[in-house]
Amino acid sequence: MEAVQQIGEKVLGGLSYLGSLTMLAGRSAYFTFIGPFHGKPVRIQRAVSQAMEAGVRALPILSLITFFIGMILALQAAYELRRFGAMSYVASAVALSMTRELGPLITAVIVIGRSGSAFAAEIGTMKVTEEIDALETMAINPVSFLVAPKFVAMILMLPCLTIWANFMGILGGSLFGIWQADFTFTRYITASLDALYLRDVITGLIKSVMFGVTITAVGCQEGFNTGGGAEQVGRSTTKAVVVSIFLVILVDLVFTMLFFFLGSD
Amino acid sequence: MISVRDLRVSYGGGREILHGITFDVQRGETLVILGGSGSGKSTLLRTLVGLEKPTSGEVWIRGKNFAAISEEERDEIRKHLGMSFQGGALFGSMTVGENVALPLREHTKLEESTVEIMVRLKLDQVGLSGFEDFLPSQLSGGMKKRAAVARALAMDPEILFFDEPSAGLDPIIAAGIDQLILELKKAYHMTIIVVTHELASAYLIADRMVLINKGDVVAMGTVQEMQNSKHPKVRQFLDRVPEPAVAQELDYLQMLTEPSTKSGEGRQGKSR
Numbered sequence: 001m002e003a004v005q006q007i008g009e010k011v012l013g014g015l016s017y018l019g020s021l022t023m024l025a026g027r028s029a030y031f032t033f034i035g036p037f038h039g040k041p042v043r044i045q046r047a048v049s050q051a052m053e054a055g056v057r058a059l060p061i062l063s064l065i066t067f068f069i070g071m072i073l074a075l076q077a078a079y080e081l082r083r084f085g086a087m088s089y090v091a092s093a094v095a096l097s098m099t100r101e102l103g104p105l106i107t108a109v110i111v112i113g114r115s116g117s118a119f120a121a122e123i124g125t126m127k128v129t130e131e132i133d134a135l136e137t138m139a140i141n142p143v144s145f146l147v148a149p150k151f152v153a154m155i156l157m158l159p160c161l162t163i164w165a166n167f168m169g170i171l172g173g174s175l176f177g178i179w180q181a182d183f184t185f186t187r188y189i190t191a192s193l194d195a196l197y198l199r200d201v202i203t204g205l206i207k208s209v210m211f212g213v214t215i216t217a218v219g220c221q222e223g224f225n226t227g228g229g230a231e232q233v234g235r236s237t238t239k240a241v242v243v244s245i246f247l248v249i250l251v252d253l254v255f256t257m258l259f260f261f262l263g264s265d
Numbered sequence: 266m267i268s269v270r271d272l273r274v275s276y277g278g279g280r281e282i283l284h285g286i287t288f289d290v291q292r293g294e295t296l297v298i299l300g301g302s303g304s305g306k307s308t309l310l311r312t313l314v315g316l317e318k319p320t321s322g323e324v325w326i327r328g329k330n331f332a333a334i335s336e337e338e339r340d341e342i343r344k345h346l347g348m349s350f351q352g353g354a355l356f357g358s359m360t361v362g363e364n365v366a367l368p369l370r371e372h373t374k375l376e377e378s379t380v381e382i383m384v385r386l387k388l389d390q391v392g393l394s395g396f397e398d399f400l401p402s403q404l405s406g407g408m409k410k411r412a413a414v415a416r417a418l419a420m421d422p423e424i425l426f427f428d429e430p431s432a433g434l435d436p437i438i439a440a441g442i443d444q445l446i447l448e449l450k451k452a453y454h455m456t457i458i459v460v461t462h463e464l465a466s467a468y469l470i471a472d473r474m475v476l477i478n479k480g481d482v483v484a485m486g487t488v489q490e491m492q493n494s495k496h497p498k499v500r501q502f503l504d505r506v507p508e509p510a511v512a513q514e515l516d517y518l519q520m521l522t523e524p525s526t527k528s529g530e531g532r533q534g535k536s537r
Contacts, residue, residue, distance in 0.1 A: 125357075126356075129352055129354055129357075130350045130351070130352060130354040131354045131355075131356055131357075133311075133316050133350065133354065134348070134350055134354035134355075134356075136315070136316060136343075137314045137315075137316065137343055137346065137348040137426075138343065138367065138368045138371070138416075139339075139340035139341070139343035139344050139368075139371075139372065140367070140368070140371050141340075
């Protein structure tokens with residue numbers, strides 16, 4: 001009986017957490033889309049600097065990691081395809097798994113590590129040093145000032161980063177293709193493009209937008225949840241990363257299922 | 266100017282911090298809220314600026330009950346309030362100048378050149394001219410407090426709140442902050458509310474004082490009246506007599522939150 005009660009409490013806790021995330025995203029959407037009509041302009045400057053930090057500065061590490069992932073995918077695919085003498089399918093295997101799944105997912109994981117944690121740390125520190133309170137007493141809404149620009153930046157940057165990740169992954173795969181599977185670079189790229197439908201890329205990008213929303217909501221929510229004291233900032237940063245990864249995988253599952261069943265009609 | 270009526274504030278779990286506070290602040294006066302650690306004085310200040318929601322009671326500022334108005338109306342009033350936080354609460358990612366300019370940029374449509382002039386003026390007022398381009402992390406504790414005051418002054422507030430202005434400062438720097446408060450008072454006839462436990466500072470800047478103990482107003486009056494008071498709690502605070510030793514943390518917590526009145530005790534019993 002006690003176990004049932006505990007499970008119930010956990011589920012309720014999880015649901016109310018999801019509720020608070022949705023609320024945060026909703027209020028940010030309000031400040032972004034409806035606020036401007038009430039004379040509260042969107043803070044474009046802040047959104048741009050966030051996009052710089054979360055997006056552009058992530059490019060070097062993202063490129064390197066997804067290039068390697070592309071190579072790994074090619075190696076793993078070749079391991080099985082080699083037995084059937086079907087090495088020419090390496091290109092399509094890499095292209096499909098990158099654009100449909102690993103491109104968006106790896107991008108999300110890197111952005112969680114770089115930006116999701118940074119959001120939690122930034123807002124958490126501001127909470128501890130009373131800067132959030134200071135914003136409120138200055139009649140500046142913390143969600144409008146801090147969170148909304150982050151949502152704008154992330155919703156724009158994650159798909160861009162994902163496209164770049166897809167490209168770098170295919171590039172990584174091509175290295176193996178040229179080296180081991182008798183492709184030329186042009187033929188490898190053509191084979192990849194032939195294997196892809198626009199739908200593959202689009203579903204990946206839709207997922208990446210949802211990942212962006214999830215990461216921002218969790219990072220900022222954990223920041224606001226920070227209690228007093230510096231060690232709490234560390235704790236909320238860790239929690240932001242763990243919860244973000246879990247929720248990103250969950251969102252991934254839901255959307256992959258959705259696309260699967262919608263696509264089967 | 267400010268009127269507080271039977272203000273009660275509880276934190277989560279039903280622990281009541283303020284047990285019905287009532288006082289008034291006249292226009293242009295400097296009121297010092299005195300009290301020991303955990304007396305509820307900081308909670309009182311936070312409630313006055315709308316950072317904590319009272320469980321009951323009223324806070325009248327500029328003719329509106331701060332506790333019962335919409336967020337928009339509250340923000341409208343907040344534009345006429347300035348608050349200097351204990352640690353300064355300057356935004357670490359912005360320069361001192363940007364910190365002071367922030368309320369102006371957010372709430373006014375002033376030209377950028379005008380904003381810059383205003384920032385220079387405000388920083389000059391607090392003795393920090395030339396520090397516009399410094400980051401808060403490059404300033405000393407006293408300078409941070411001054412910069413925070415400059416930011417609080419940015420919108421030319423009618424009421425200025427200070428949370429522990431001299432906390433963490435050496436006596437000379439702290440005296441400088443007291444001097445600054447006195448200057449502001451003289452030059453702008455601002456209504457100033459200061460929360461502190463520093464007696465020397467309180468005697469110097471206060472027109473009137475309120476002593477808070479365990480969430481209740483113990484005494485209220487001018488500096489002279491307080492110094493002449495026979496009330497045991499006032500005497501204990503002013504003469505720096507220590508509390509009898511407290512055996513356990515829990516007792517200490519109970520001591521802080523337990524109301525000193527009889528009626529309060531009954532309520533405390535029920536909430537448990």
